[in-house]
Amino acid sequence: MGVFSSWKIQSLWNYFLPFLLMIHSTVGNSRSPLIVLDQYEGSGIRLICTSETLPPELQLLWVDGKGQELAAPATTTPGNTNIASSFLLQPGSGNAVTCRIVSKVTKISAGSTSVIIADIFFPSTSRWMVAFFMIAVLGMIVIIAIFCKLNKNRWKLALSDNERKATEEEIGRLNIILEKEKVVSQEALKEVQARYENTMAELEFRSAVSHAVNITLDPHCTHPKLIIQGKNRVKLNSSDSGQKDLKGTLIAVANEGFSSGKLYWEVEVGGRPFWELGVLAETVRKRLINERLEKPLEEGYVSIQWFQCQYHCTGGNSLTDSQNKECAVVGVFLDFEENMLSFYDVELMCLIRSIPVEFFEKMYPFFNPGSDEKYLGVWHMNSPPCLASL
Known part of the structure; x- marks a missing residue:
């Protein structure tokens, strides 16, 4: 087997120039093949092994540094008797290859040439x-x-x-x-x-209307100066309408009291200059009956009043204060679940006022018709079936 040839590269610029390096065996064997570094190909270097006047029983064979055979077909250069075989050496594959002349039958080597190429000579991006x-x-x-x-x-x-x-x-x-x-x-x-x-x-x-209930007035809890008609209409007695000193609580309280759920009723207030609607506690209702409504309300009630062309809330602070338009029918919504008493303009279907209230006992609706001779009427309610799920 021949001795390795060594080469010294003078400059890194050899990366960018085609080169041809020939490696000869130093052994005095005329059959030692010649290895030529042909060109760069992809990330590897194309090697060509040639031999002149090679007998038919011999062939060129590539092996790696461990002696393992590398598949590479031999070709004859047209026009002469040279035998050539090429091999693409990739970086990281050992970088050492040997081209041998071996017998096709016995596989005995008749001459060889080896080359080692360092990784630095392979194409790479700097x-x-x-x-x-x-x-x-x-x-x-x-x-x-x-x-x-x-x-x-x-x-x-x-x-x-x-x-x-x-x-x-x-x-x-x-x-x-x-x-x-x-x-x-x-x-x-x-x-x-x-x-x-x-x-x-x-x-x-519409959700509030779906909780409609019917309200009737209690004659036993109505001011003596008021007249009840048909259980749900009330007004000031015409003989007392001119009196300026009407003492006591000029209201009519409902028979029905509520302590849970959601309740809604509507009241026709018309175009009267003053009216008051609200709810009062059961203890207040009992006191009014005992006193025959001769003393004014002081606590235990929540209401909304209309006078001087404005709405005024008593017994609590309103959450809204934008609607001051006079309305003909007022909807009252008592919500024990949300602790809220709300008043609606029925014709416009919009909120007038909402007053937060903490309920501790049964509450009763009450009505103050004012000094007007017109009846203040509580409407009979029929809850629309289609609103029951709202």
């Missing part, structure tokens, strides 16, 4: 080259950006006064159109919001 490439690309981007900026400034300076004026007029016209579109969009948004709020208010109102 980190310095990547950094240089990135810097070059960034530099080109910066140069292009500066060039575009200079051209933009030069274009602005080249505009004539007439062109600048026309541009400003166009911008002004577009701004006017934009402002108009903005106003239209805002108005449309407000309209959608108003519709949404009205729809939610109507749903809330």
